[in-house]
Amino acid sequence: MPEPGVRPQFLCPAEALVEAGDAVCFDVLDADGRVQAFALRFGGRVVAYLNRCAHVPAPMDWRPGRFLDHEQRHIICSMHGALYEPADGLCVSGPCPGARLTPLDVREADGLVHWYPDPRHQPLPSAD
Ligand code: FES
Incomplete structure (x- = not known):
């Protein structure tokens, strides 16, 4: 059940994330500004993290979406x-x-994957 005031953000259809396959990337806002995040499926579960290494805060993918x-x-x-x-x-x-890595709350239900923002990680302002 989502926390009050949290608007889930649609990421992708569940079938877009195949086991140990490419990630779906998305942007979030945190204290440092805009930062990329990614969601992938591993062990049957969808997980998501900021694309920011814990060693040096740099993107980690060796090709886009491949983590x-x-x-x-x-x-x-x-x-x-x-x-x-x-x-x-x-x-x-x-x-x-x-x-x-910094985790993000992602949930899979009814064939869809959503990201649930938290106080430190918010969606980008919409263009409209
Ligand atoms: S291991 Fe050094 S930046 Fe990721």
Whole structure:
């Protein structure tokens, strides 16, 4: 059940996120301004994080939307090779072990995936 005042943001149809496949990217506003985020499916579950490495705050995808390593086991940062657990964003190898990616609340229901903004991560203002 969404918290009062939280307007879920449609991300994609559920079938757009295949197991260990490419991510759906979207933009959010946080304290630093506009930042990219991504959602992907791993272990059957949809997870989402800011596209900002915990080592250096840089984008991680080695090609747009591709965040998993060749074994499709970890999220990998293309800059210096940090490996993160897809399930919880914990860094398990590389230059920042124990650090975590910033998670976002995404939920899948009725064949749709939505992002639920929180006080620190908001949607961009609409163009209209
Ligand atoms: S910036 Fe990601 S591992 Fe260094």
